[in-house]
Amino acid sequence: MYDEWLDKYEYLIELGKNLGDFPEEKKTEDRLIKGCQSRVWLDCEVKDGRLFFTADSDAIITKGIISLLIGVYSGRTPEEIASDDFSFVEQIGLKENLSPTRANGLVSMISTIKQLAQRNV
């Protein structure tokens, strides 16, 4: 159980390290996701009716988590994202074992992605 978790973290750390650059000037209050212990910034651009997300965090595991999320949702239409139930988060075992504060961080990330999608529908 323990090693399984450490493997997950190793994977998230790798994802976090490999996440593309996020410009310093984009690290603004309005891009900051509330409800996380670490700071997470999320930005989105619309190209040809599809959303493309970029993100950053000062904590590497959180950065891995947001990287995973935007990897799944980038390039999809706002309608698809807004109507998605985000059940893949549970399927990959990300949500289980997360204490409320941390789950809140994850929940906040998901709800921010949804809000951005709804705004662009």
Add this chain to the structure above:
Amino acid sequence: MKPEELRIQFPALTRSVYGKKLVYLDNAATSQRPLKVVEALSDASLYHNANIHRAVHCLASEATDLYEQARESVRAYINAPLKENVIFTSGATAAINLVAYSFAEAFIGEGDEVIVGESEHHSNLVPWQIVCARKGAKVIPLPVDEYGRLVVEILDSLITGRTRIVCVSHCSNVLGLVNPIEKIIETAHARGVKVLVDGAQGIVHCDVDVQKIGCDFYAFSGHKIYAATGTGVLYATKEMLDILPPFMGGGEMIGTVSWEGTTYADLPYKFEAGTPNFNAAVTLKPAIGLLESIRKDEELTQSSELVKTFVYQRLISNSKIHLYGTADNLSQKIPVFSFTVDGAHHEDLALILDKMGIALRSGHMCAEPLMHRYGVTGMLRASFAPYNTMEEAEYFLACLDKAINMLV
């Protein structure tokens, strides 16, 4: 007694998390609960449950007796002169809010000043900000230096003719240093200024004799000294309690009530409005009994000192780690270690250590201004109790190294 013998009394310490033995190092947030405290709580709830200080029936008198016995245990432990000096609250935060509200009503006016230690947690800062905003008064910080030491030498120069009260912790919940409260009180009293001591951590790790300390107010929570949650104590001098108006109205805090006006009950009931958390308050008696026996036990004291010194030395000699709150003399340091690691975020470290079975705190530790003071968004905190063993300390340090290597 050996720590291993003490641990037997705490069922939570026998459990595992994620298949690993639990190593509980978040004691500064709350201690674990010993079986006899939980039994006292359930016994009071199941067999002696009646609202206190009211009815004449048997259960009510048993419940009242248990509640007052707990008050007497607290009084004796902190050496308060009378039971009238001991007010039961829901915790240290509630106790400080009580003082802030009532003290401000009696003494704080426009242009007045309240001095608050820079290392205070929010519970001893925000209540003062609230009342000062209402009264048009100012909150003035008493700074800490780079080692985490309160710069007490400048206190006298910070006190003006408008200073009404100085509010400092006995020990900071982040820095883990024992503040020179006697010196602070001496300085403040010489200028006619009252002193509130937040004893949330102090009551756990220091001998507290309120008469010897000489403070006007001393506040602490029960849940950090093994009692049930929702219990807390405000000690205050009778002089203060006589002058201060009540914080909340209703319940047994009254003398007589009429439309024309109301008189208040005698101390301490004047400050215990509504139905107190009487079932939980009962647990302060066994909890204080345990605290006292732990602090008197030479073997436990010695083992706690060894663990503290070992962890301190190892953290301070690690070049990747920055420890906040250092002391030349470790008698001035309680086993509360807050630190940051170069290149690794506190949240990442806490997440990984959690999966290794280690419970510790990450974040701003309810002391954001102090985080700003040191230019960090948060820290990692390991806080030890007498039931933590050397083996746990070694395991924690080994896991910390491992977690750092994963991240850096």
